[in-house]
Amino acid sequence: MRSLRREPALLLALLAVIVLVLLFVVYPQVQVGVAPGFSGYLSFLEGGTWRIPLQNSLKVTALSTTTAVLLGFVYAYAMVYSQMRWKAFFNLIGILPLLSPPFVVAASYLLLFGNRGIITYGVFGQSPNPYGITGIWGVQTIAFFPFAYQLIADVLSRSDARMEQAARNLGASPWRVFWTVTLPLSRPGLAAAILTTAIYVLEDFGNPQLLGGLVTVLPTQAYSLISGFGDYTSAAAVCTILLLLALGLYVAKIRLDGGRSFVTISGRASSMPRPPVPAALSWACFVGCLALAGLILLVYGTLLVSALTFAFPYNLRLTIEHFQYVATGSNGDALRNTLFFSAAAAAISAVFALFAGWLVQRGEWPGRRLLDFLLIMPAAIPGIFFGIGYLTAFNQPWLDWVDRSWLIVLALVFWNIPVGYQAAAAGLRQIDRSIEEAATSLGASKLRGFWDVVRPMLGGSLRVGFVTTFVRAVTTLSLVIFLFTPPTTVATIRIYQLVNDLDWGGAAAFTVADISLAIVALVVFAFLARGRLVLGAARA
Amino acid sequence: MTPELDRRNFLKLVGVTAIVASCGGASTASPAPSTGGTAKATGRISIYSALNESTNNQLFAAFTQATGVQVDVLPLAAAGELQTRITAEKASPKADIFVGGSSEFHDPLGKQGLLEPYKSPKASALKAEFKEASGNWTGWYTGIFGMVTNSGEMTKAGLKAPTSWDDLLDAKWKGNLVLPDPVKTGGGYIFIATQIFRFNRDEAKAMDYMKKLHTNIRAYIGTSPAAIGEVSGAKAAGAPNWAHDILTEKAKNPAVDLSVPSDTGFEVGAVSIVKGTKNLAGAQAFVDWVLTPEAGALNVKLSNRGSTLEGVASAPGAPTLAQVKLVNYDRQWATDNKDRILKLWQQAVGIQ
Numbered sequence: 001m002r003s004l005r006r007e008p009a010l011l012l013a014l015l016a017v018i019v020l021v022l023l024f025v026v027y028p029q030v031q032v033g034v035a036p037g038f039s040g041y042l043s044f045l046e047g048g049t050w051r052i053p054l055q056n057s058l059k060v061t062a063l064s065t066t067t068a069v070l071l072g073f074v075y076a077y078a079m080v081y082s083q084m085r086w087k088a089f090f091n092l093i094g095i096l097p098l099l100s101p102p103f104v105v106a107a108s109y110l111l112l113f114g115n116r117g118i119i120t121y122g123v124f125g126q127s128p129n130p131y132g133i134t135g136i137w138g139v140q141t142i143a144f145f146p147f148a149y150q151l152i153a154d155v156l157s158r159s160d161a162r163m164e165q166a167a168r169n170l171g172a173s174p175w176r177v178f179w180t181v182t183l184p185l186s187r188p189g190l191a192a193a194i195l196t197t198a199i200y201v202l203e204d205f206g207n208p209q210l211l212g213g214l215v216t217v218l219p220t221q222a223y224s225l226i227s228g229f230g231d232y233t234s235a236a237a238v239c240t241i242l243l244l245l246a247l248g249l250y251v252a253k254i255r256l257d258g259g260r261s262f263v264t265i266s267g268r269a270s271s272m273p274r275p276p277v278p279a280a281l282s283w284a285c286f287v288g289c290l291a292l293a294g295l296i297l298l299v300y301g302t303l304l305v306s307a308l309t310f311a312f313p314y315n316l317r318l319t320i321e322h323f324q325y326v327a328t329g330s331n332g333d334a335l336r337n338t339l340f341f342s343a344a345a346a347a348i349s350a351v352f353a354l355f356a357g358w359l360v361q362r363g364e365w366p367g368r369r370l371l372d373f374l375l376i377m378p379a380a381i382p383g384i385f386f387g388i389g390y391l392t393a394f395n396q397p398w399l400d401w402v403d404r405s406w407l408i409v410l411a412l413v414f415w416n417i418p419v420g421y422q423a424a425a426a427g428l429r430q431i432d433r434s435i436e437e438a439a440t441s442l443g444a445s446k447l448r449g450f451w452d453v454v455r456p457m458l459g460g461s462l463r464v465g466f467v468t469t470f471v472r473a474v475t476t477l478s479l480v481i482f483l484f485t486p487p488t489t490v491a492t493i494r495i496y497q498l499v500n501d502l503d504w505g506g507a508a509a510f511t512v513a514d515i516s517l518a519i520v521a522l523v524v525f526a527f528l529a530r531g532r533l534v535l536g537a538a539r540a
Numbered sequence: 541m542t543p544e545l546d547r548r549n550f551l552k553l554v555g556v557t558a559i560v561a562s563c564g565g566a567s568t569a570s571p572a573p574s575t576g577g578t579a580k581a582t583g584r585i586s587i588y589s590a591l592n593e594s595t596n597n598q599l600f601a602a603f604t605q606a607t608g609v610q611v612d613v614l615p616l617a618a619a620g621e622l623q624t625r626i627t628a629e630k631a632s633p634k635a636d637i638f639v640g641g642s643s644e645f646h647d648p649l650g651k652q653g654l655l656e657p658y659k660s661p662k663a664s665a666l667k668a669e670f671k672e673a674s675g676n677w678t679g680w681y682t683g684i685f686g687m688v689t690n691s692g693e694m695t696k697a698g699l700k701a702p703t704s705w706d707d708l709l710d711a712k713w714k715g716n717l718v719l720p721d722p723v724k725t726g727g728g729y730i731f732i733a734t735q736i737f738r739f740n741r742d743e744a745k746a747m748d749y750m751k752k753l754h755t756n757i758r759a760y761i762g763t764s765p766a767a768i769g770e771v772s773g774a775k776a777a778g779a780p781n782w783a784h785d786i787l788t789e790k791a792k793n794p795a796v797d798l799s800v801p802s803d804t805g806f807e808v809g810a811v812s813i814v815k816g817t818k819n820l821a822g823a824q825a826f827v828d829w830v831l832t833p834e835a836g837a838l839n840v841k842l843s844n845r846g847s848t849l850e851g852v853a854s855a856p857g858a859p860t861l862a863q864v865k866l867v868n869y870d871r872q873w874a875t876d877n878k879d880r881i882l883k884l885w886q887q888a889v890g891i892q
Contacts, residue, residue: 047879047883048883049879049882049883049886052886107766107769111773114775115758115775116773116774116775129758129759131759131760209724209762209763210762210763210766211762212721212762213721213759213760213761214721214760214889216721216723216724220724220762221723223724224721224723224724224725226620226621226624227618227620227621227724227726229620229644229726229729229878230619230620230623230624230644230645230648231878232624232627232628234879235624311792311793313773315793388624388628391625391628391629392628392631395628395629395631395632395634396631396632397631397632399632400632481616481618481621482621482624482625482628484614485614485634486612486613486614493616496616496617496618497593497615497616497617498593499763499765500592500593500617500618500763500765501592501593501594501617501765501788502765502768502769502785502788502789502792503593504769
């Protein structure tokens with residue numbers, strides 16, 4: 001509080017963040033929340049159609065979060081600690097599952113592992129029923145482990161090698177070091193990863209929609225209320241239930257943290273290498289990651305083959321007509337829009353999330369817990385409601401002059417803040433305050449301390465925020481479906497149209513184009529950022 | 541630097557907004573109420589279309605050629621989303637026309653006062669069931685609920701195309717049948733409602749049917765097109781589904797067959813004018829045009845759907861409302877009782 005009074009610029013920045021969050025997270029969501037009205041909520045709750053989806057949502061969230069975080073932790077450990085080879089390749093593989101535009105990737109799983117799946121039936125002669133909890137669980141584990149992986153890897157890479165070296169020197173086995181030093185120190189990342197993964201699983205719509213069978217979860221119920229019945233008010237009521245669940249998860253996470261200190265970066269520089277893990281463990285990591293990579297590549301390979309054949313899998317004649325279609329008409333514009341919107345949103349979202357994370361973690365002003373929750377909340381809002389909220393709030397006659405691209409970018413920014421914010425918050429808890437305090441005692445303002453001292457050390461968190469936002473923006477359908485206009489159509493809208501037109505080849509080709517574009521863009525960004533993010537990267 | 545930039549842009553936005561708001565008040569006069577039909581249609585109209593992608597381009601190009609009115613189309617082959625979007629946009633409507641999708645998606649908009657009633661002179665000959673009495677929406681095409689089968693899988697299982705929905709209760713169908721999920725898809729719900737009307741609204745009998753059918757169903761599929769995909773990809777022998785979509789798939793995969801069991805349900809595809817339209821004459825011209833035999837025939841050709849006009853022939857191989865035996869489908873009742881029926885169904889099949 002004292003520093004706020006001393007530094008009007010800091011106070012102003014804080015107020016700006018609060019106003020932006022109120023305007024672009026809270027206000028649109030209030031529009032959705034009040035839509036059903038009291039009687040709408042009452043009749044919906046009495047109707048009781050939400051009970052089974054609620055139970056299913058809780059069950060699926062518990063299962064998928066557990067396995068996804070476990071897988072994410074193993075993957076992160078392998079990437080940060082082991083001496084396995086091909087790390088650059090595995091890093092890309094670790095992002096790929098995030099690049100799954102709705103429907104198409106889950107459909108690819110069905111082609112491989114369904115009851116007539118190429119693997120299950122073609123290779124093993126089995127006809128499993130892919131629909132139901134098991135199917136959702138399996139695909140969500142693969143689809144959401146990247147969130148956990150990125151958050152945990154960021155925290156692990158910042159943990160202090162000296163403590164582990166000290167433990168080893170005192171005679172502890174690598175196993176004991178892992179359990180008593182590495183794991184406890186990665187708790188903020190682990191907690192952030194569990195919370196974020198759980199909230200994203202809770203909100204997931206695409207996988208349960210395609211693989212649920214009779215199993216309805218809350219987001220698919222909400223979506224089908226809109227899509228099948230145009231029943232917006234009941235759908236909004238479902239959305240409110242989702243938000244309450246997210247609030248519950250958030251409270252649970254606070255309990256889990258217990259307000260301990262996890263500082264591992266103090267004023268003194270650490271240049272000590274990590275204690276080597278046994279060679280056998282490195283090999284085990286390599287084999288495990290390779291197996292996972294094989295599975296993921298198989299899924300995306302199926303997609304590529306679908307795009308290149310006439311009508312996969314019953315007409316395997318090679319063709320480029322699907323890609324020719326992608327290149328026709330306004331389709332190129334859709335791909336270009338996707339690229340521009342996503343890049344703009346990722347840059348803004350990553351920096352905003354980092355700054356907000358710093359304000360919340362380092363500030364001592366009242367109400368920061370609330371802002372903390374508000375910055376995580378968007379993860380629990382199904383994209384479709386985020387979009388509807390924006391449309392209701394900002395489609396006003398007096399705002400008609402604003403180009404719709406802005407609204408889409410803003411929606412992408414604020415919908416995707418949680419991961420970058422969580423990464424920044426977890427990272428900051430590992431960095432000793434004394435580093436910034438050194439800067440402020442030398443006369444720097446708090447803001448200057450943030451920009452010159454903290455930001456360079458959080459390059460990893462910034463990167464997590466940027467990459468996740470970019471990748472999710474490239475692949476979101478539900479968020480833009482209510483916001484796009486003809487000139488601001490994006491790739492996923494076109495894919496959705498093709499899926500609805502039963503044009504599997506065209507949808508696959510468009511998806512391949514969309515994903516390739518995203519990968520090329522990420523590689524270019526990484527190249528461009530190399531000079532600037534070097535400080536953050538050097539710690540990894 | 542970006543938060544600064546963000547804030548700066550935001551402030552700019554606020555500033556410009558204030559300026560526009562302060563001088564905008566004077567210039568926006570409400571448009572004079574139209575007398576309808578008499579004004580010459582010109583300019584552009586914005587169309588929210590739930591029609592298939594393949595239909596949109598050619599249909600709207602033909603409209604522009606016939607009338608000179610230009611079209612901006614917002615295509616989204618999901619009428620529920622478009623309905624919700626029009627509701628959410630009511631503060632500043634962006635659409636002039638909402639076209640496509642069953643009338644169930646247009647009707648609530650009319651009740652909320654979000655549609656501009658228009659009784660097209662071209663609609664006077666239509667049967668009463670094809671139009672809303674006060675002119676909120678007009679039906680211009682029809683879709684029939686049928687059955688998609690895969691010839692290879694049918695032979696393997698020793699099955700014949702069903703002539704009645706009761707045929708699906710045959711034990712041979714066990715594990716060979718998929719159904720669009722009644723909770724998640726409009727088609728799946730129309731299937732249940734059809735059964736209720738088939739049993740003269742005896743809900744107990746209809747639920748008994750659904751319960752028996754449940755034992756034959758291998759999976760409930762999240763979208764209607766995906767259920768056709770299951771059958772086309774030989775993952776199931778058959779699925780109840782939309783006849784026109786089945787015909788579209790049949791053109792790609794000859795193993796796919798269409799049949800229409802008796803006492804089936806259907807949809808009336810509607811067109812409506814959105815209240816607040818900035819080009820009423822253009823919007824009315826569009827409604828008039830889709831009700832011409834030329835437009836009807838073009839839509840039949842492009843989408844395999846039927847036309848509500850008596851004189852328009854159906855697509856080759858497509859069933860017509862006159863040929864198939866329909867149930868007495870009460871659209872209003874089906875809409876009003878949706879929640880209750882779905883709950884009954886969930887109880888009947890034991891998922892509640």
